[in-house]
Amino acid sequence: MSHHVHIADPVQIHEWSTHVWNKNEMYFVSLCARKKYDDKLILINPFFMRRNIPRRRPSDCESNKDKRLLNTVRQFEFPIDAITDDCGQTISPKALVVYVSYNPSDVRAATVQFMKQQLDNLTRSPSKKVKTRMIGFNEIKEEVDEEKAIVNPLSLIKSCLQKCAKEHTYMNVDIDDETLYPEVMAFLQDKGFPVHCATRTRGGYHILLRCDKLTRNMHTLLWKEKEKNKWIKVELHKDQVTPLPGTYQGGHLVHFVYKSW
16 A cells, blocks of 8 residues: 555545535544554654645535545545654554544634734744754754744644634534443433434544534533533534544544434
8 A cells, every 4th residue: 555545435424524514614624643543653742734624615515516525535645655753754544533623614713813823923022932843763952033933824724713613513422432332322312312423433432413403401411411421521612523434543444323314
């Protein structure tokens, strides 16, 4: 295998694009190397290989021809020896994961945040900043002129788009213990929770609930269950991401186990 292969099931990727994402919204997709999948990696910070923001058009959705997400993931399938860690070691395919957001980005809020951060960078008084880098297997700290260390504008705007969610469309119920999935799923369905879909990930299960159909009583019941059972982790962050169904996460195939459509 000369190239990284992330796509295992194009149909599931298309299903995510058409049934989870909303029309005419902007979302965040990334390819990330995780040290917990390969402890031989030498990474100082979370290592995002690349980030793209596919935008879906209503016409594409209605004609069932939306391939933007699939084509974005295809762009991640470059030669294996083309990506390395901080020491120049080739990153194993088993260390990689494709993450996707399930709540749309707020372009207006992201633009305002981007402008504020760039303006702050440009007007800040000159000062020294300690920067860490790797030389071989040694960690080197050195002082650099902060004025010369302004964040790349393209990287910054993509970071702002990821952090600024437009609305809370879904709540993610993250189950770390895979043996508990049947019990948790039965609880949610018995109590009438609006389960949209569920995916099997490398470390467990992710269940997406539709926020527009969650009642106040459901919220209260869910939090009580969370406190009572330590094995349920409920993620409420608007900028949260999940492994993309139909791709590999640390060598494991992420796939749907429940779909409401």
